Structure formats: structure tokens, C-alpha cells
Amino acid sequence: MKIQHYLVRFYPHTWRERYEDELLAMLEQRSLSFTDGVNLFFGALDAQLHPHLGTTGMSLYERIIYMFARLRRSLLTIFCAYIGFILAGLAFQKMTEYDDFVEAARTHSIVGLSFNLVVIGAVVALLAVLAGGLPIAVAVIRSALAQKRRGPLLLLAVPVLAFAVFLGTTFLLEALHRPGNHLSPVWQLFLDRGVFFGTLIAAAIASAGSVCFAVARSEISEKLLRFAVLPSILATISMSLVLAATIIWGLGLRDGVPQLFAGHDGLVGSSTTGTWLGIVIAMAIATMLAAVSLLRGLSARSALRNAAA
């Protein structure tokens, strides 16, 4: 298969159904240059960000249903990105709670200011997610009660159960640490890192997945989803702010307290630089995912409004 066939696969399914054949027919008439290949890739990215492109073959009703599904998927992706971002934020919070970091924030203005920005951004992002998500959660519960379906209610209970399991695991690990319990270093390492982080990540995945599944299978009004885009914008901006502040925090720490930055005060005694870099990469991926989904959501929202007009 030629390279252009692979590149065209980056386009959304609906777009390909409408234009793939004629585009490939045009491309097959000449050899694809490197710049044309790059251009095709960016064209696919553009089509991914604008899901209404390529829907002209659909009826008005089909288009509205399609855009509604794209909008819902975009919002759920932002929610999942936020959960991923929270995990990275928890790692940052855990690392910076030690006295050395508190002292660095107190004595070095850039470290202190950027840390405060991280806290402010995190609070604003949380409020934005709650503002957009709670009305949707209420709609899921109402829809489940009206249709007498237990499934969505059970799915919404998963985050609470997952948190309880995580707390239970934490208590269990603490109990195993009590004097008198002699564990081999290998078991200790497995319990401290493997079980703790494994349970945390599994709980986050189960929570996000179940909430997404519940929302995807419930009747949510278009008005509610369109409203949720506004808090999503705020959440994405806040995530970007926290990411920028975390980067500045690390750079400030490197300049202000280089011995701390180069030391081994990261998570579970790992390298501080490595932990910081890991947190920044995780936050950057989550923010990028949220930003891309937000653009898709905005495009779908605009197309929905035009279709309804």
C-alpha cells in the first residue's frame, strides 16, 4: 500500500466516506512529494478538529445526531484528560509536601509564586469540571430513574467504590508497615510502589471509564452538553496554567536550590528531576488531549447550532 493510503487513514471515518476515493484518485496521478505528504497529514488533523467537514452527504437529522455524539465524546475525553491530569497533580502535591520543598517555596519567590499558581489553577479546574459535570451527572440519574434502569446508577457508584477500595488498600499497606511485621525488601518495594500506584491508577481508570459509559448510555439534553462546553474551556485553560506553573516551578527550583533539584527527593525516593519531568510530560499530554478535544467540541457545538437554526 502506498504512503498516501496510510496518510488518508488519519482522516475521520465520515470524512473518508465522502472524499477518500476522489482524493486518492487525484493523488495517484502524480508521485507524492514530502511537502504534500506533510500537507496531507495536517489536512487530516484539520478534519479531525472540525468534525462537521464531510457530513454534507448526511440528512439534517443524521448530521444533528452525529454532531451531538461528537460533542458528547469531546466532553468525555476532556473529563478523562482531566482525571489523568489530576493523577499527575497528585504526584506533584505528594512530592512538594516535604519540608525541603516548602522551605524552597518560602525562600525563593519564583518557586513560591509558581506553586501558588498551581494551587489556584487546580482549584479553578476542579470548580469548572464540577460546574460542567454535576448537571450532566444529575441528568444521568434522572434519566435512569425515569427509565427505571439501574445500570447508569451502578456505573455512577463506581467512583465511590473505587475510592473506598483505594482507601482500604492504603490502610492495609499502613498496617503492614507496623513494627513487628517483617517483610523482605522485595515485598516491601512491591507493596509500596506496585500495589499503591497500581490501585490508584486502576481506581482512576475505573472511575473515569464508568462515568463515561454512564453518560454515553444516558439521555442528556443538547442544551446541557452545549452548556458544558463553557466550563470545559475554563478547565482546559486552568490545566494549561497549572502546566506552565509546574514547568516554571521546576526551573525556579533548579536555579534557586540546585542541590534539591538534582537530589533524590522525588516520589518514593526517586530523582527529583525525573519525577518533575514525568509530571510535566503527563500534564502536557493530558492538556494537549483536552485542548484538541475542546476544539473538536467547539466545532461540533457550532455545527449543531447552525443545523438547528
Next chain:
Amino acid sequence: MEDIEAFAGVHLGPGTLYGAIARLETQGLIEPLEAYERRRPYRLTATGIAFLQKQLTGLETFASMGLQRLASR
């Protein structure tokens, strides 16, 4: 792509070209005709003609005003 390159002297990449076609079609300014050997020609719709007329008239006014100002210098 070759047609555009020949008359405008601009190389339009396939992604840019089909991005423009998809947008123009979504806005109802062009419409597809019957495909011929997998190639699909497009034509302007009535809305597209009116829109293009308006744009070209605006450009014509702008260009003639610019030329007049240059001539009076």
C-alpha cells in the same frame, strides 16, 4: 492541483485543497457533480455564484481605487 498551480502560480497541497473543498461544500457554495473515473468535478451553486460575485466586485472596487491612488501620486 495542477490547474491552480498553472493559473495562480501557487502550489496547493492535497490537504489544503480538500480542506477548502469540504468547507465550501459544507457552506453550500459548491456542489459535487457525477464522478468520472473516480475523479469528481465540482461546480458553484447559486449561493456560491452570488457570493463569488460579491467578493469579486469588492476586489474590483478595491483594486481600481488602489490604481487611482497610485496614478495620482
